[in-house]
Amino acid sequence: MRALRLAFLALAIAWAVGPLYLLVKVSLAPTGEVMTAHPTLLPHGLTLAHWRRLFAAGQVSAPLVKSLLTASLVSLAALALAAPAAYTLARLPARWRYAVLLGLFACRMLPEVSLALPIAVVFLRWGLLDTIPGLALSHLTLVLPVAAWVLTTSFLTIPHEIEEAAALDGCSAWQTLWRVTLRLALPGLVVAGLLAWLFSWEEFVLATYLTLGSKTMPLQVYYYLYQGNWFLTAACAVLMTGPVFILTGLLQRHLRAVDLAGSFR
Amino acid sequence: MRPGLRGAILTVLVGLAAPDPAAQAATLILTMRLADAEWQVIRQDVLPPFEQECGCRVRAIDVPPESLTQRLKAMRAAGRMEIDLFAQDNMRLQELVDAGLVQTLSPAEAKMDPAILPALAAEGVLDGRRYFLPFRPNVQITYFNAKKFDADGLAPPRTWDALLAVGRTFKAKEGIGRVLFQGVGGAPTVTQLYEWIASAGGDPFDFADPGTVATFRFLHTLAPLLSPDSRRAKWDTTNDALAQESAYIAQNWPFGVRLLHDYGKTGIRTYSGWAGPAREAHVIGGDVLGIPVGAPHKDLALRLIGYLQSRAVQEVLAARLGWPTIRANATGAVAAWLKPSVEAVQEAMRHGIFRKNVPYWAGYERIASEAVERILWRAQGVSEVLPPLAARLDALRRGGR
Amino acid sequence: MKRRSLLGLAPITLYLGALTLVPLLSTLWLSLAGPGGLTLEYYREIVGRYQFGEAVGNTLGITALGLSLELVLGLAAALALAGTRRGRAAAQICLLIPLGVPTIVAAAVMRSVFSTVGYLNEILLRLGLIRLPVDWVGERALAIATVALADAWKVTPLMLLILLAGLEAIPGELYEAARTDGASRWRQFRAVTLPLLKPALTMALIVRGVDAFRIFALPLALVGRDLPVLSTYAYLEYIEYGSPHTSAASSVILLLMILLAVGSYLRLAGPEEVLR
Numbered sequence: 001m002r003a004l005r006l007a008f009l010a011l012a013i014a015w016a017v018g019p020l021y022l023l024v025k026v027s028l029a030p031t032g033e034v035m036t037a038h039p040t041l042l043p044h045g046l047t048l049a050h051w052r053r054l055f056a057a058g059q060v061s062a063p064l065v066k067s068l069l070t071a072s073l074v075s076l077a078a079l080a081l082a083a084p085a086a087y088t089l090a091r092l093p094a095r096w097r098y099a100v101l102l103g104l105f106a107c108r109m110l111p112e113v114s115l116a117l118p119i120a121v122v123f124l125r126w127g128l129l130d131t132i133p134g135l136a137l138s139h140l141t142l143v144l145p146v147a148a149w150v151l152t153t154s155f156l157t158i159p160h161e162i163e164e165a166a167a168l169d170g171c172s173a174w175q176t177l178w179r180v181t182l183r184l185a186l187p188g189l190v191v192a193g194l195l196a197w198l199f200s201w202e203e204f205v206l207a208t209y210l211t212l213g214s215k216t217m218p219l220q221v222y223y224y225l226y227q228g229n230w231f232l233t234a235a236c237a238v239l240m241t242g243p244v245f246i247l248t249g250l251l252q253r254h255l256r257a258v259d260l261a262g263s264f265r
Numbered sequence: 266m267r268p269g270l271r272g273a274i275l276t277v278l279v280g281l282a283a284p285d286p287a288a289q290a291a292t293l294i295l296t297m298r299l300a301d302a303e304w305q306v307i308r309q310d311v312l313p314p315f316e317q318e319c320g321c322r323v324r325a326i327d328v329p330p331e332s333l334t335q336r337l338k339a340m341r342a343a344g345r346m347e348i349d350l351f352a353q354d355n356m357r358l359q360e361l362v363d364a365g366l367v368q369t370l371s372p373a374e375a376k377m378d379p380a381i382l383p384a385l386a387a388e389g390v391l392d393g394r395r396y397f398l399p400f401r402p403n404v405q406i407t408y409f410n411a412k413k414f415d416a417d418g419l420a421p422p423r424t425w426d427a428l429l430a431v432g433r434t435f436k437a438k439e440g441i442g443r444v445l446f447q448g449v450g451g452a453p454t455v456t457q458l459y460e461w462i463a464s465a466g467g468d469p470f471d472f473a474d475p476g477t478v479a480t481f482r483f484l485h486t487l488a489p490l491l492s493p494d495s496r497r498a499k500w501d502t503t504n505d506a507l508a509q510e511s512a513y514i515a516q517n518w519p520f521g522v523r524l525l526h527d528y529g530k531t532g533i534r535t536y537s538g539w540a541g542p543a544r545e546a547h548v549i550g551g552d553v554l555g556i557p558v559g560a561p562h563k564d565l566a567l568r569l570i571g572y573l574q575s576r577a578v579q580e581v582l583a584a585r586l587g588w589p590t591i592r593a594n595a596t597g598a599v600a601a602w603l604k605p606s607v608e609a610v611q612e613a614m615r616h617g618i619f620r621k622n623v624p625y626w627a628g629y630e631r632i633a634s635e636a637v638e639r640i641l642w643r644a645q646g647v648s649e650v651l652p653p654l655a656a657r658l659d660a661l662r663r664g665g666r
Numbered sequence: 667m668k669r670r671s672l673l674g675l676a677p678i679t680l681y682l683g684a685l686t687l688v689p690l691l692s693t694l695w696l697s698l699a700g701p702g703g704l705t706l707e708y709y710r711e712i713v714g715r716y717q718f719g720e721a722v723g724n725t726l727g728i729t730a731l732g733l734s735l736e737l738v739l740g741l742a743a744a745l746a747l748a749g750t751r752r753g754r755a756a757a758q759i760c761l762l763i764p765l766g767v768p769t770i771v772a773a774a775v776m777r778s779v780f781s782t783v784g785y786l787n788e789i790l791l792r793l794g795l796i797r798l799p800v801d802w803v804g805e806r807a808l809a810i811a812t813v814a815l816a817d818a819w820k821v822t823p824l825m826l827l828i829l830l831a832g833l834e835a836i837p838g839e840l841y842e843a844a845r846t847d848g849a850s851r852w853r854q855f856r857a858v859t860l861p862l863l864k865p866a867l868t869m870a871l872i873v874r875g876v877d878a879f880r881i882f883a884l885p886l887a888l889v890g891r892d893l894p895v896l897s898t899y900a901y902l903e904y905i906e907y908g909s910p911h912t913s914a915a916s917s918v919i920l921l922l923m924i925l926l927a928v929g930s931y932l933r934l935a936g937p938e939e940v941l942r
Binding site: 005008009012013015016017019020022023026034036037038039041080081082084085087088089100104107108109110111112113114115116117118119121122137138140141144148198201202204205208209218221222225226230233234237238240241244245248 | 672673674675677678679681682685686688689690692693696739742743746747749750757760761762763764766767768769770771772773774775776777778779783784785788789791819823876879880882883886887896897900901904910913914916917918920921924925928
Binding site for chain 3: 331332334335338439440441449450451492493494496497509510511627631635642
């Protein structure tokens with residue numbers, strides 16, 4: 001039984017990590033290793049030529065900047081909109097809370113294609129098509145429910161007593177909020193912000209509808225993919241995945257602090 | 266004088282004396298559909314000298330020919346035309362004109378260098394008015410894996426029967442088809458189909474025409490000999506299939522030559538292709554330049570057109586990409602490895618035919634793609650598939666949708 | 667006091683109302699608004715097209731197959747992890763990695779794995795399991811399976827997380843009691859694990875199910891036009907054929923499918939599962 005379990009885990013890990021390894025390999029492989037009927041599994045040579053070409057053409061800096069800015073904007077705006085809502089929700093009776101959260105999640109159930117078309121038409125008229133604020137606005141709609149949920153869970157863990165104690169100590173409502181509540185809810189804020197950032201960074205459907213000339217990173221990867229250029233696709237894809245792991249790694253300790261499993265007890 | 270007032274007067278004077286910032290910072294938006302290798306040359310070699318000369322910026326965006334109409338319509342509906350100049354496939358022109366999206370050009374604006382080939386210059390005149398100006402002609406040539414052909418003692422096929430024989434040899438030897446047909450649907454498939462129907466003496470717009478039916482029957486026979494990648498093959502991915510040797514013979518535009526050269530695939534050679542039962546015919550595709558109605562920088566756009574048509578630029582395009590040129594006098598210093606394909610292109614151009622420009626091309630593409638998909642990939646019979654589609658095509662020609 | 671305390675909900679409600687409800691109604695209107703008033707003409711038009719029926723079938727197939735794969739693999743991985751002590755943290759991190767990979771990157775990766783000259787064929791050829799390269803995205807059934815598998819690669823870690831959390835919430839005493847009663851491991855699994863895992867399973871299924879119906883980037887990048895799903899069908903209707911009305915109609919049909927699926931699942935699983 002034990003051997004079976006270990007074998008299964010080994011296979012599962014290989015399956016999980018293998019394809020990513022292949023992606024990185026392709027981005028660094030000499031063309032002969034990939035442009036052949038029998039691609040090699042292990043690297044026989046390494047080259048930075050594809051990476052150099054990716055940056056030399058100058059085509060990737062604009063999408064990189066656009067995605068970075070959009071994601072950061074979405075992250076901040078999500079916190080700004082969801083935090084007050086979560087604070088309110090945490091103080092509501094449980095029934096109402098679930099009802100509202102359910103309503104929020106119902107919004108997330110809608111297929112993006114059903115929202116994207118009218119949004120694209122309206123944005124074109126308002127001059128928001130192809131812009132960062134426009135894209136951020138549309139990403140927010142899909143991000144808010146999750147942000148609200150995480151923050152509500154987080155605010156729920158802060159007992160009223162702490163806030164009452166702060167008030168007794170002479171803090172005004174604002175001071176309580178700043179110094180006590182938000183500080184205690186910091187892990188939740190970080191998680192919600194991170195989730196929002198990650199979602200916006202990789203979002204594809206809305207970006208497809210709402211851009212014309214200035215692509216985002218996912219669209220740039222798709223562009224190379226569509227054109228059949230394996231190497232630039234791989235390099236661009238690796239470039240796009242890097243920040244995800246870096247950010248998640250940096251903010252790891254906050255992620256563990258949020259007890260997502262608590263919702264099952 | 267009070268310092269504040271003096272400062273204000275100075276500012277106004279300086280402001281009046283300085284060149285108009287609006288003209289300096291003008292950004293021209295140009296759209297085209299190009300492969301990655303072609304974009305490199307355009308962006309790095311062709312556009313910068315123009316930007317310096319006119320003191321403006323040119324932003325070149327990749328827009329596939331099938332979405333251009335929709336994008337222009339959307340911009341017009343919103344009252345903001347952002348595109349200044351587009352290069353469009355010479356097959357999707359009538360729909361742009363019919364939708365009133367393209368500006369007519371006066372004789373003065375349309376004045377072209379006499380070195381430009383008259384047949385190509387005539388392409389841009391529709392309904393008696395001049396809308397477009399030539400940019401580059403294009404014709405598909407046939408690539409083949411010389412190593413594999415030599416190993417089996419085969420010669421590049423010059424007739425349909427020879428093609429079948431080559432296909433059968435490879436299939437028998439390897440158990441898998443090695444002939445590539447661009448079967449993804451849409452423009453790549455229909456362009457190839459048009460050419461094949463024309464070489465069989467058929468009418469591409471009539472699916473009941475005997476030549477057309479014969480072509481589909483031939484495709485049906487060819488189907489088992491096709492490489493599985495044909496299902497998804499289009500202009501870009503065909504080169505990959507050749508490079509990765511999942512196909513040994515394929516038709517494609519000449520830009521692939523440079524790509525394969527970059528990949529070090531010297532074993533893949535080109536020639537003009539084969540003849541059908543009636544004749545050898547090769548569709549002359551390529552792009553023409555047009556200015557959308559409401560374009561913000563029309564004068565700059567006209568200048569850019571002149572620049573792109575100039576001898577210097579056409580020679581660069583010929584030398585670096587192997588593109589056929591619109592001028593009779595631009596041969597350029599073609600690199601040795603590019604020469605054979607340039608000859609193949611010239612030979613193919615000699616059998617060149619122009620596609621008929623019709624307003625219902627988008628609908629035609631849909632019907633033709635469906636025919637190819639059902640006959641090639643779903644193994645449905647020709648006599649079962651074609652008649653209803655022929656009826657739909659007829660209705661389309663008479664003005665349906 | 668009550669009115670002020672609800673104010674915090676105002677921004678989010680207004681925002682979602684404006685950017686979700688309004689576009690949704692707009693799409694609905696677009697799908698029904700003909701030149702002469704309300705009409706079902708657009709629905710009739712797309713339902714009649716031969717590729718539309720396929721798109722519906724493909725969407726259902728990919729969703730069903732994908733969910734099953736994710737559930738089985740996720741549960742197996744969760745069970746395996748829960749029973750491991752040494753190296754568990756490292757194993758868990760490795761298994762969670764695909765979750766962090768952006769969807770389009772996963773599509774790019776899977777393209778190079780499932781291509782006819784890709785890595786999967788290469789491995790199978792070397793192992794001698796196949797003689798000729800397999801066209802993984804050619805035949806419809808195989809293509810559906812491939813897309814489902816590719817999607818499962820990215821998404822199973824999410825199932826794993828949810829199920830793992832659910833597993834760990836089961837008190838150990840229940841297993842003890844079952845063991846002293848002489849129950850086999852399989853019996854324990856059926857009597858203790860599965861029933862208590864139900865809330866987690868439900869949540870996982872609903873969250874993933876809704877997302878699975880909306881699949882877009884993966885089939886587009888992996889197969890393209892050959893395997894239409896409802897989202898890509900709606901997209902291509904708009905961007906290539908320039909018919910916003912039929913595009914809107916397709917997206918409304920997709921929405922109805924999602925609502926139907928969620929509704930019938932909740933009805934079957936019992937409304938008490940909704941609590942969270």
